[in-house]
Amino acid sequence: MPALEIVIGTKAWSSWSLRPWLVLKATGQKFKETLVPLRRVGTASGIRRHSPSGRVPVLKHGKLVIWESLAICEYLAEAFPTAGLWPKDKSARALARAVSAEMHAGLAALRQAMPMDVNARHKTPTLTDQVKADIARITRIWKDCRKRYGKGGPFLFGRFSIADAMYAPVCTRFVSYGVKLDKVSADYVKAVMAQPAMQEWIKDS
Numbered sequence: 001m002p003a004l005e006i007v008i009g010t011k012a013w014s015s016w017s018l019r020p021w022l023v024l025k026a027t028g029q030k031f032k033e034t035l036v037p038l039r040r041v042g043t044a045s046g047i048r049r050h051s052p053s054g055r056v057p058v059l060k061h062g063k064l065v066i067w068e069s070l071a072i073c074e075y076l077a078e079a080f081p082t083a084g085l086w087p088k089d090k091s092a093r094a095l096a097r098a099v100s101a102e103m104h105a106g107l108a109a110l111r112q113a114m115p116m117d118v119n120a121r122h123k124t125p126t127l128t129d130q131v132k133a134d135i136a137r138i139t140r141i142w143k144d145c146r147k148r149y150g151k152g153g154p155f156l157f158g159r160f161s162i163a164d165a166m167y168a169p170v171c172t173r174f175v176s177y178g179v180k181l182d183k184v185s186a187d188y189v190k191a192v193m194a195q196p197a198m199q200e201w202i203k204d205s
């Protein structure tokens with residue numbers, strides 16, 4: 001088995017790194033972690049040493065180099081099929097891919113208004129209409145997934161999947177910025193935050 005290495009940014013801030021790191025942990029494989037500190041003079045050149053896009057995360061598997069968080073997650077799902085990183089059911093899997101892609105491609109107003117800072121606790125900022133719309137969309141997704149496919153566990157599709165990893169940084173933001181949530185969404189945030197891998201990331205940040 002070729003060696004696995006993930007290159008990530010500062011754990012407190014790098015929301016894009018957290019996602020595939022959680023998925024890599026869920027494979028149960030041993031891996032090397034290389035951290036490039038963000039927001040420093042040498043950050044750009046440090047990242048370029050590993051990443052053709054100039055961004056982290058990057059996964060290395062032997063000679064293969066993969067960038068883009070969602071592409072890394074997809075690769076891990078293919079490389080480690082027994083880890084069950086996507087839901088088994090075809091319809092659930094399609095929905096899991098859709099909500100993961102939606103997170104990857106959008107919800108930018110929320111991401112900009114509430115940058116990830118896992119240990120920070122801020123006053124809830126004044127929410128613009130766009131941020132409110134993003135929060136409403138996210139909680140609608142969560143409630144819908146939990147209702148339709150969440151019976152087998154506390155996550156969006158029951159057991160942990162890539163979709164949960166994609167929304168994990170949103171969970172940290174809702175905690176950090178004290179965003180008020182409905183009961184289903186609040187319980188989901190608790191479950192995501194309580195995972196041992198999530199706690200390990202926060203402890204190391």
Ligand SMILES: N[C@@H](CCC(=O)N[C@@H](CS)C(=O)NCC(=O)O)C(=O)O
Binds near residue numbers: 009015054057069
């Ligand atoms: N679409 C990319 C986004 C990656 C990204 O923006 N990463 C940030 C860190 S969270 C980065 O590398 N920024 C470069 C820098 O801070 O210099 C992905 O999903 O992997």
